[in-house]
């Protein structure tokens with residue numbers, strides 16, 4: 577019997593974990609990515625704020641299990657009705673099952689003036705090169721006002737925004753510039769961290785470290801001549817160094833029927849099964865979908881695991897679990913943990929959690945291959961949001 581073809585578009589965390597959890601003796605698995613390389617994106621922070629030179633990319637082909645195929649190609653169109661994907665370099669791909677795992681793309685052109693700032697200063701969210709560019713500005717900085725924040729509510733990894741401000745503050749203190757620098761963290765949300773239980777933990781740290789917060793600040797325009805960011809609410813923020821995380825959207829790809837994409841090109845999918853609206857043989861996993869959970873590597877991972885089970889004919893569903901490591905600087909970290917049925921737990925930062933975040937950066941490649949699954953299973957079992965809320969929320 578001919579093997580069923582599984583086509584996976586995107587060799588990021590979601591795509592690779594799915595491919596590596598499928599039985600290649602039973603399924604003909606192909607991953608298509610426009611790039612040869614997979615990047616460990618959480619490390620962008622340490623390049624941008626600590627000047628880390630760690631190598632954070634590996635060839636996608638080397639991260640796949642034996643029997644799974646890799647093709648370098650950019651998919652321009654997918655016809656879900658005809659089960660076909662069209663590559664701009666290599667032609668047409670047919671499939672029995674499709675998983676779209678194309679992540680997000682930065683879109684600095686959405687905000688007038690942001691393109692200039694993005695090209696000139698870089699940021700800590702979009703690429704190794706942009707993080708290096710930002711580090712080169714931070715390492716030359718001599719004092720003044722640094723405006724740091726996110727320019728739209730849709731962003732990968734919610735904790736990473738404030739992690740940037742914390743790591744920046746730590747760096748400035750270390751190099752003796754803290755007294756000469758005003759740090760202003762702007763956010764479209766009503767508070768420093770969007771989810772209140774975690775905000776209660778981190779907001780006192782923000783105040784202690786003298787980081788000013790501008791809440792409800794939706795970036796409207798940036799004028800790099802006048803060194804000013806203006807918000808939709810009419811406030812303006814003067815800066816000497818701007819660190820602006822650009823809005824992100826779904827990757828530019830035509831999908832037929834077009835009703836499966838929202839206005840920002842994110843793909844509408846069932847929140848537990850990741851099936852694309854109206855289709856049983858096509859899934860959207862990770863950052864590219866509209867699931868009501870955070871856009872993080874861990875959610876991409878758990879969604880991919882569930883989809884691998886579903887494709888292989890076993891029952892599985894994703895429960896919305898998020899598990900974001902949150903570096904609060906000075907050697908401590910916490911995790912933002914919740915799921916569809918339980919709110920974020922007020923989990924306090926510790927040195928051990930920081931060590932866990934640093935260890936994750938080393939074992940990341942194992943998580944893609946599935947060899948770290950037993951460690952994760954244990955961790956998730958002992959840190960359910962129910963348990964953490966019971967322990968920490970009730971202690972408040």
Ligand SMILES: Cc1cc2nc3c(=O)[nH]c(=O)nc-3n(C[C@H](O)[C@H](O)[C@H](O)COP(=O)(O)OP(=O)(O)OC[C@H]3O[C@@H](n4cnc5c(N)ncnc54)[C@H](O)[C@@H]3O)c2cc1C
Pocket residue numbers: 585586587588589590591608609610611613614616617618619620621649650651652677678679680700701702732733736827828829861862863864871872873874875876899900901
């Ligand atoms: C600064 C920062 C810190 C973060 N920290 C954490 C953290 O601590 N923990 C955590 O869990 N998550 C974290 N994240 C988020 C995490 O990195 C992402 O959520 C995760 O990488 C999403 O995986 P994905 O597979 O959905 O997309 P990606 O990993 O972005 O992969 C998408 C892939 O699709 C390919 N692609 C796109 N379009 C096409 C196309 N048309 N044709 C072919 N290929 C295409 C791309 O080349 C890419 O390889 C962080 C992110 C950032 C930026």
